[in-house]
Amino acid sequence: MKYVIVQGDGMADHPLEELSGMTPLEAADTPHMDEVASAGELGVVNTIPPDMPPGSSVGNMSLMGLDPGKYFSGRAPLEARGRGIRVRKDDVVFRCNLVSLGESGSRRIMEDYSGGHPSTEEAEQYVKLLDEELGVNGFKFYSGVSYRNLLVWEKGRNEIDPGDITLTPPHDITGEPVEEFLPEGAGAERMKIIQDRAEEILKRESKSFNGIWLWGAGVKPDLPSFQERYGLSGAVVSAVDLIKGLGAFTGLSPVKVEGATGSIDTDYAGKVRAVKENLEDDSLLFLHVEAPDEASHAGDLELKIEAIELIDERILEPLVNYLSGEEDSRLLLVTDHITGIESKTHERGPVPFAIREFSRSGVSPWRKFAEREASRSGEVLKRGAELVDLLIEGR
Structure with a gap:
């Protein structure tokens, strides 16, 4: 089996008056994210433990299947x-x-x-x-x-x-x-x-x-690898040192993409190419896009919606098309935490996820990859570290 995780950093948010009560994910035109939700499993996950500060280091550690309460020893060593x-x-x-x-x-x-x-x-x-x-x-x-x-x-x-x-x-x-x-x-x-x-x-x-x-x-952490836990090798595709470091500590090789910037002008096509070139049997690729988080910290609503739509058009569309030809493959679409347009910072709370297995056909009742639709599904993971188990081991 081949596994791909697409993580749009800070995509989740709250209903906003400027959007007539919608969230940026609800307002964005995201047909390919919505396709993953409607053809797979939709739910919400708590990536940030209640006693830990909300942030990308904790959220992404959860998304790599590790309990931050047990393994987190600070953000900066991961970046190093x-x-x-x-x-x-x-x-x-x-x-x-x-x-x-x-x-x-x-x-x-x-x-x-x-x-x-x-x-x-x-x-x-x-x-x-x-x-x-x-x-x-x-x-x-x-x-x-x-x-x-x-x-x-x-x-x-x-x-x-x-x-x-x-x-x-x-x-x-x-x-x-x-x-x-x-x-x-x-x-x-x-x-x-x-x-x-x-x-x-x-x-x-x-x-x-x-x-x-x-x-x-x-200080330097000691993290178990994906190979030790799941028998998987793999790679991480990101412009952000934190994500590359987390990947390296967990046995995912960082892949250098020349045009990856950590901003909205990143090389989306280069990131997709990197996934295709490194995805093998019994491997996991973690693809991270920072742009929605940066827009949220700036309080720029239009830029956040644009960033979400670019992930949909330039990451999800080509990846879904590619994985549709790879029967033994699963895709996880997720975000690491809420980053509020109004607060301009990271927040604790459930965030949406969707898992699609490409060897299965069928249509779920869910039509939108967004916060409220995911909450209505009734699928709630209380611990973020459980999500990788669900992706790899299924039910």
């Missing part, structure tokens, strides 16, 4: 693996956003968590500068994709426990005074000093962004 950065057991890794800070009176405001989405080439030169000036005493900066970068504190675990530091994701505080969300707990002062010194450097050198924000701290 996705970048090919060697992390030791006693290192502490931080996500390091390039950000734009504004002013409101005497207070600094988180103006843009993404620093204006700089090109990777532009961001890289400033991360290199930060490392030259601040990369001492075991600290090292690593460039990533655009604003998404990393800071590794070598042997930092000997001095702090990442679980004792409170670090707020910058996309949760857009428009808010940053002083209310600075690092807290054991080791926090060191983080604040690094952020302050980086701000001084970037204000002097950069016209695009003027600060960094540290968050997502963690």
Whole structure:
């Protein structure tokens, strides 16, 4: 059997007044997503455990069949693996956003968590500068994709426990005074000093962004592979280091797609090609698209609907056509969490999923891949990690 998971990051949302009470998924024109729902199994799944913060690291760990409560040890080490950065057991890794800070009176405001989405080439030169000036005493900066970068504190675990530091994701505080969300707990002062010194450097050198924000701290995890759990090999197709790292830790080889950007202008055809070239018997391909999540964080409703429709047209249509000729194949369509247009951040709650097995024919009563239609199906998975079991093992 061949398995494909298509994950549209942050597609789920709430009914919106601007859409006459519909959600973006309900309003979007998605005939191919709807075909997967009507020809297969539709339901909702809780990808975020009730006692954990909603986010892509936790949600996607669930979607790879792992219990985050048992295995999650922080977001940044997953990203480091996705970048090919060697992390030791006693290192502490931080996500390091390039950000734009504004002013409101005497207070600094988180103006843009993404620093204006700089090109990777532009961001890289400033991360290199930060490392030259601040990369001492075991600290090292690593460039990533655009604003998404990393800071590794070598042997930092000997001095702090990442679980004792409170670090707020910058996309949760857009428009808010940053002083209310600075690092807290054991080791926090060191983080604040690094952020302050980086701000001084970037204000002097950069016209695009003027600060960094540290968050997502963690240590190297120990995750069982798909081969160990299901006897499957496979690959992951994504522009996002977090997803590539999760894949690598679970035995899915990251596939490089040159035009994959993590934004709405990504190379959709290249991602589909990568799936076709790497899908074999007894394998699983995890295809991730970041664009709906980015649009949600920006509060851009039109862009979110466009991103959903592009996934439908440029990912689902060619994949469904391809898999229709591969009898022993199953497709899972899902999203990792709600990302609200109004809240501009990740939220906990059930999200829709659909599974289609291409060797089976028939039509279900469900007509739309969307939140309320999926809830009406009565299929509810309380634990996100159960979904891969359902995909691979069936009923």
